[in-house]
Amino acid sequence: MPSVEIDGQRLEVPDGTTVLQAAERLGVEIPHYCWHPGLSIAGNCRMCLVEIERLPKLQIACNTRVTDGMVVRTTSDKTKTAQKAVLEFLLINHPIDCPVCDQAGECKLQEYYMDYDRQRSRFPLPEKVCKRKAIPVGPLVMLDQERCILCARCTRFLDEVTHTNELAIYERGDHCEIDLAPGKTVDNPYSGNVVDICPVGALTSRDFRFRARVWYLERTPSVCGACANGCNIEVYHREGQIYRFQPRENADVNHYWMCDAGRLSYPALQTGGRLVRPLVRGGNEFRESTWESALVGVRGRLADLARAHGPGSVGIVVSAQAPNEEIYLLRRLGARLGARVAGVSWSPPDAFHDTFLIKADKNPNTQGLLLQGLAADGVALDGLVADAKAGTLQALVLHRTDLTAWRDGAAVREALERVPCLVVLDTDQRECAEYADAVLPVATYVESDGTFTNHAGRVQRFHAAVPSPGEARPGWQVLADLLVGIDGERRLESAEAVFGALAAEGGAFAGLGYAGLGGRGVVARAGVRGSAAGVIADG
Ligand code: SF4
Numbered sequence: 243m244p245s246v247e248i249d250g251q252r253l254e255v256p257d258g259t260t261v262l263q264a265a266e267r268l269g270v271e272i273p274h275y276c277w278h279p280g281l282s283i284a285g286n287c288r289m290c291l292v293e294i295e296r297l298p299k300l301q302i303a304c305n306t307r308v309t310d311g312m313v314v315r316t317t318s319d320k321t322k323t324a325q326k327a328v329l330e331f332l333l334i335n336h337p338i339d340c341p342v343c344d345q346a347g348e349c350k351l352q353e354y355y356m357d358y359d360r361q362r363s364r365f366p367l368p369e370k371v372c373k374r375k376a377i378p379v380g381p382l383v384m385l386d387q388e389r390c391i392l393c394a395r396c397t398r399f400l401d402e403v404t405h406t407n408e409l410a411i412y413e414r415g416d417h418c419e420i421d422l423a424p425g426k427t428v429d430n431p432y433s434g435n436v437v438d439i440c441p442v443g444a445l446t447s448r449d450f451r452f453r454a455r456v457w458y459l460e461r462t463p464s465v466c467g468a469c470a471n472g473c474n475i476e477v478y479h480r481e482g483q484i485y486r487f488q489p490r491e492n493a494d495v496n497h498y499w500m501c502d503a504g505r506l507s508y509p510a511l512q513t514g515g516r517l518v519r520p521l522v523r524g525g526n527e528f529r530e531s532t533w534e535s536a537l538v539g540v541r542g543r544l545a546d547l548a549r550a551h552g553p554g555s556v557g558i559v560v561s562a563q564a565p566n567e568e569i570y571l572l573r574r575l576g577a578r579l580g581a582r583v584a585g586v587s588w589s590p591p592d593a594f595h596d597t598f599l600i601k602a603d604k605n606p607n608t609q610g611l612l613l614q615g616l617a618a619d620g621v622a623l624d625g626l627v628a629d630a631k632a633g634t635l636q637a638l639v640l641h642r643t644d645l646t647a648w649r650d651g652a653a654v655r656e657a658l659e660r661v662p663c664l665v666v667l668d669t670d671q672r673e674c675a676e677y678a679d680a681v682l683p684v685a686t687y688v689e690s691d692g693t694f695t696n697h698a699g700r701v702q703r704f705h706a707a708v709p710s711p712g713e714a715r716p717g718w719q720v721l722a723d724l725l726v727g728i729d730g731e732r733r734l735e736s737a738e739a740v741f742g743a744l745a746a747e748g749g750a751f752a753g754l755g756y757a758g759l760g761g762r763g764v765v766a767r768a769g770v771r772g773s774a775a776g777v778i779a780d781g
């Protein structure tokens with residue numbers, strides 16, 4: 243392994259490592275624009291010039307491989323002079339846009355100017371080359387040609403990752419500009435990524451621009467719940483409102499990218515149709531209830547019916563929208579009540595998918611159901627619906643699923659009408675809640691701690707980013723409260739404790755814990771299934 247010295251610090255690196263990568267490993271910043279770890283090396287911005295001993299000229303750190311004994315200086319006078327010169331060059335024709343530019347606060351031109359340049363411009367304002375501004379180049383992307391520094395990150399992404407080639411660099415010299423290829427629009431399913439990787443405000447998000455200054459936003463690491471891929475994301479939010487999703491790097495799942503559908507899935511998590519209070523039926527109407535009263539009522543009714551009518555008289559349906567923790571608690575509830583537990587994973591039959599990230603399964607946790615021993619094929623569910631219709635099912639708990647929306651609606655409605663006790667736990671007001679005896683509002687995944695297991699069996703953490711509306715509570719908390727008092731259950735006090743109980747059960751999750759999942763997740767034990775539905779060990 244070659245050894246390199248950078249600013250007096252020595253490091254051994256694998257063959258092929260570039261000076262820029264070696265510096266990153268040492269925590270030494272080398273400013274750069276065009277280099278991106280997910281793209282080929284272009285070497286065109288020259289921002290990463292460094293001095294290398296025994297070489298007469300400065301070299302670009304992004305495309306210079308470390309050789310044994312190399313000595314690099316990133317803060318020498320020669321390097322600093324070059325950095326200033328490159329920034330002055332990039333800024334010659336750059337507009338004075340910072341006060342009105344949506345990239346302000348996360349712009350590499352601003353940041354590097356402050357860190358490496360701080361000179362007054364020698365070029366008179368009227369002589370700047372003007373280009374077109376605010377050009378909508380796709381449903382998600384706005385282009386400002388004047389702000390572009392021609393790093394070619396966007397064109398390389400569209401050439402190398404999506405292979406859709408919508409943008410190209412035209413003209414020459416200081417008239418060079420990014421523009422659409424003839425007849426094209428940046429409308430591929432991953433178009434939003436060009437906004438993320440543009441280091442300046444040349445490409446901005448039509449969804450996000452001018453809605454918030456980034457320095458006011460908080461970031462919470464999470465996992466996209468819009469399909470089974472489980473792309474790692476950052477949730478940007480402020481005062482309880484979500485402003486955007488952006489991808490978070492995970493080489494095992496999504497590298498640096500996410501799809502547009504996932505990126506735009508956040509508004510659906512905070513609609514006006516959210517359930518905000520427990521509702522209990524009184525006659526033909528719902529009345530609002532306290533949590534305590536609703537839980538006591540539901541718990542008592544389920545336990546009484548199960549006792550009176552014996553095993554199999556209660557049904558529980560849990561969808562693949564539920565996190566692992568909630569599936570576990572529902573299985574545990576099922577075991578205590580002698581209930582039949584059915585898993586459901588439903589996606590539109592024509593759901594868009596590809597061979598890159600986007601999966602046809604639009605549920606984040608189908609593998610979580612399977613790994614806990616619940617088939618998701620709908621057979622068990624069909625049995626429950628048939629029994630409900632026949633009048634033999636005494637109680638049904640529907641968790642994060644609206645059966646009326648995708649099964650034979652008429653048959654389901656008839657079945658739901660005939661169940662003596664229907665309990666619905668959900669985030670939003672949906673049709674099946676109209677048939678319920680009790681409706682319990684639960685949090686979305688951006689409002690709760692928990693884990694999803696993606697299509698490849700990777701168990702990944704998400705974290706509560708924003709509070710739930712009204713009195714809605716995390717699903718694990720509602721279920722843990724429901725279990726208290728049923729057959730001597732003790733309360734599990736946190737999502738982590740619930741996951742611990744799931745892991746302690748053995749099976750696919752054995753040996754896992756929140757601490758060990760880290761930011762990238764861990765693959766559950768392949769080929770190991772959990773307990774069969776409704777059969778569960780004491781946690
Ligand atoms: S639009 Fe942005 S990403 Fe594309 S070349 Fe210009 S500065 Fe680079």
Ligand code: SF4
Nearest residue numbers: 466469472473501504
């Ligand atoms: S590929 Fe799936 S998980 Fe990834 S961002 Fe898109 S919808 Fe979300």
Ligand code: FES
Nearest residue numbers: 274276287288304
């Ligand atoms: S980052 Fe090295 S030349 Fe652009």
